[in-house]
Amino acid sequence: MNVTIKDVAERAGVAPSTVSRVLSDSKSISDKTKEKVRKAMAELHYYPNLTARSLVSKRSKxxxxxxxxxxxxxxxxxxxxxxxxxxxxxxxxxxxxxxxxxxxxxxxxxxxxxxxxxxxxxxxxxxxxxxxxxxxxxxxxxxxxxxxxxxxxxxxxxxxxxxNNVDLGLLATQYLIDQGKKNIAFIGSAYPQIFVKSRYQGYQKAHEASHLEANPDWIFRPDQFLVKNGFEMAREVAAIPEIDAAVIVDQLVARGFKEGVRYVCPDRQIAAMTFKPYRSDFSQGIHQAYININAxxxxxxxxxxxxxxxxxxxxxxxxxxxxxxxxxxxxxxxxx
CATH class of the missing domain: 3.40.50.2300 (Response regulator)
Structure with a gap:
């Protein structure tokens, strides 16, 4: 037999209208009454009809x-x-x-x-x-x-x-400049993503502030944000001996890039700065700097x-x- 609001009300010792207000989490109902009604619902295994409620409230939740x-x-x-x-x-x-x-x-x-x-x-x-x-x-x-x-x-x-992706692009690039890097590539995206454009603006600003030239030939645009694309970017960057660092907008591309550098040109030191969704636990092991975007x-x-x-x-x-x-x-x- 289907359990109704009336059954819940009877078990909780309240009016059916009170049960309805508890279901809508009305502020007019005390926490004590809400707890009593919810206990009765659990005991009777009552589950409200969400479709019917959404028709009344005009909210689907x-x-x-x-x-x-x-x-x-x-x-x-x-x-x-x-x-x-x-x-x-x-x-x-x-x-x-x-x-x-x-x-x-x-x-x-x-x-x-x-x-x-x-x-x-x-x-x-x-x-x-x-x-x-x-x-x-x-x-x-x-x-x-x-x-x-x-x-x-x-x-x-x-x-x-x-x-603020402009500031993040600037921060990442300036960090590399402060580490003594002067010839910094930018690895972005082939697609018109707004955050990529903003980080590139920050990359440019950092160069201007340090009186360095941002070489337009050192802008790389992988088709996808995948490890394999980062590996491909490492091959392209390795073909340009002047480049000593890279700002990479995506974490997976950065991972592939670092692997690619170790494989393609193990004798070169090409630093990389990227952006990660959370702060990683590096209590053990070696890691390079990165920007935590707090996803x-x-x-x-x-x-x-x-x-x-x-x-x-x-x-x-x-x-x-x-x-x-x-x-x-x-x-x-x-x-x-």
Whole structure:
């Protein structure tokens, strides 16, 4: 027999309307009463009909996560599980579930998002990437669905959470310059990702501040962020004897680059600075310096920004746009 709200109310000794308010986590109900009702629900194995509740509240309590195009680079890159961990932690605390979306190509991903938005399967969306003139972001913006981008938005009427990637590019490059490196390559991406452009701007600024020339022939653009691409970049860099260091925007590419340098030109010392999603434990062993971009905090703040935007939407407040910068850190190396 199906257990109803009335059964829960009778077991808890409260009115059915009180059970309904507990289900919606109403602030008008005391913590003591909530605990009593939830205990009765557990004893009776009562599970609320989430679909029915969403029709009444007009909230699904589900957040859609828009991932980049499905590829080896996505599934292998440690940034994504790390930022997802941060999002999930805060989402669970607020009673939200997550619905992931990806696909092979922009059109397939767009169709998935259209179904999610038009079918009211989600209350809002978090984009785990930022590129210019994205058709998916354009659709979501026109649909008036609240969303936040993890990355730099192209306009200020967009919620976003990011690092200051210009400063990070400058910090990484300046660190190499301070280590005595003068001929520094930049290994970015073949795709128009905004964070790559920003880190390159920082790379240029560091050269200007130190009165060094940033050689445009020393800019490399791998097709994907994979270890094998880093190995290929090492071969290209090794062919230029002047280069003594490299700023590498992706951790996996940096790993392949270091392996490639050891294999292709073991007698050369080519330093590398990269960006990692978290602070690694190097209590033992040798490591080079890197920038910790604090991806868990990026995920946490992204959910909180979207949560605030959703609350604004359901109140009489004027629409506001939230822009947050998460602080990164330089982790010193012991092999420099």
């Amino acid at each position: 589900v957040i859609g996560l828009v991932l980049p195009q499905a590829s080896d680079a996505f599934y292998q890159n440690p940034f994504f599980p790390t930022v997802l961990r941060g999002i999930n932690e805060v989402a669970a605390e607020n009673g939200f579930s997550l619905l992931l979306n990806t696909g092979n190509g922009d059109q397939e991903r767009l169709r998935h998002i259209q179904r999610m938005v038009n079918g009211r399967l989600v209350d809002g969306l978090i984009f785990l990437y930022a590129i210019e003139d994205d058709p998916i972001i354009n659709f979501v913006r026109q649909s008036a669905t609240p969303f936040v981008i993890i990355g730099q938005a192209t306009d200020w009427q967009t919620n976003f959470v990011d690092n 868990i905090e990026l995920g946490k703040r992204a959910f909180q920004v979207l949560f605030d935007a959703l609350n604004d939407q359901h109140s009489d407040q004027e629409i506001r746009y939230y822009h947050e910068i998460v602080k990164a850190e330089l982790v010193q190396g012991n092999a420099d």
